[in-house]
Amino acid sequence: MPRSILQILLSSCILLAVTGNAVAQPSNPGLAESDSLSWYIRMKYGLDQELINGFQFYRRYVKYKGDPYFPADSFYRGSVYLKGNGYDGVQLKYDSYSQQLILGYTDFKNQYNQLIINSIHVDSFSLGIHRFKQMALPGRDILFYQVLEAGPVTCYIHWRRDIHVTHDDMQYSHEYTGPIGTYYIRYNGRVRPFNNKRSLVHLFPESLQPAIKRYIRQQRIRLREAGPGETQHLINFIGSHIEPPPLQ
Numbered sequence: 001m002p003r004s005i006l007q008i009l010l011s012s013c014i015l016l017a018v019t020g021n022a023v024a025q026p027s028n029p030g031l032a033e034s035d036s037l038s039w040y041i042r043m044k045y046g047l048d049q050e051l052i053n054g055f056q057f058y059r060r061y062v063k064y065k066g067d068p069y070f071p072a073d074s075f076y077r078g079s080v081y082l083k084g085n086g087y088d089g090v091q092l093k094y095d096s097y098s099q100q101l102i103l104g105y106t107d108f109k110n111q112y113n114q115l116i117i118n119s120i121h122v123d124s125f126s127l128g129i130h131r132f133k134q135m136a137l138p139g140r141d142i143l144f145y146q147v148l149e150a151g152p153v154t155c156y157i158h159w160r161r162d163i164h165v166t167h168d169d170m171q172y173s174h175e176y177t178g179p180i181g182t183y184y185i186r187y188n189g190r191v192r193p194f195n196n197k198r199s200l201v202h203l204f205p206e207s208l209q210p211a212i213k214r215y216i217r218q219q220r221i222r223l224r225e226a227g228p229g230e231t232q233h234l235i236n237f238i239g240s241h242i243e244p245p246p247l248q
Contacts, residue, residue: 032049066175074093075093078125080101080122080126081122081125083123086182094125100116131147137184149239150235150240154235156191159183181224196223
């Protein structure tokens with residue numbers, strides 16, 4: 001298994017400390033000797049060692065047609081929270097086939113790198129306007145879910161891509177499917193799945209159901225093919241038509 005940059009760094013620092021081949025003393029004469037090693041690391045490698053802690057990215061499946069990324073094969077300016085620590089203004093892309101978050105960054109040698117962030121440390125992340133959170137919903141393992149909110153209603157979508165074997169294609173052995181979403185609604189303290197218009201409508205009060213059906217029909221929404229934008233508009237409509245609970 002590839003070692004993380006942080007592991008290599010710490011191993012090197014321990015070796016230097018044990019052998020006595022200490023790094024150069026800091027130029028700041030007022031800095032305590034006990035702080036010299038941490039100062040050197042900060043100056044040479046920066047303060048984001050928690051962020052730069054993962055596995056070197058390489059492109060697998062070169063014989064596969066299409067790409068596995070959501071929403072597209074592009075880096076997005078966003079943010080990521082790792083074990084409660086937030087990092088803003090980073091370049092991220094999300095591999096929805098392998099369920100991996102990829103960081104693009106320039107290191108201290110001014111070399112561009114792509115790194116797979118260790119998913120176990122990721123609390124949440126954003127890709128432009130798309131927000132994701134890692135959580136366990138009822139009956140499911142811990143997964144990344146896109147989060148769409150509107151008042152008292154929250155929609156969680158787990159996105160994935162599958163692969164299929166190609167036929168009569170001399171260039172590619174497999175191809176990726178389009179994005180496939182698994183949908184949940186949080187409403188009135190409960191989280192329940194839905195996969196079509198009927199199951200969605202029945203999650204809400206009967207008084208609201210005709211309006212939801214009418215909106216879906218007028219907007220020609222096909223839930224199994226709807227993207228995040230269409231789904232967000234639908235959730236906005238539902239959230240705006242739910243009457244707030246009476247004041248106690």
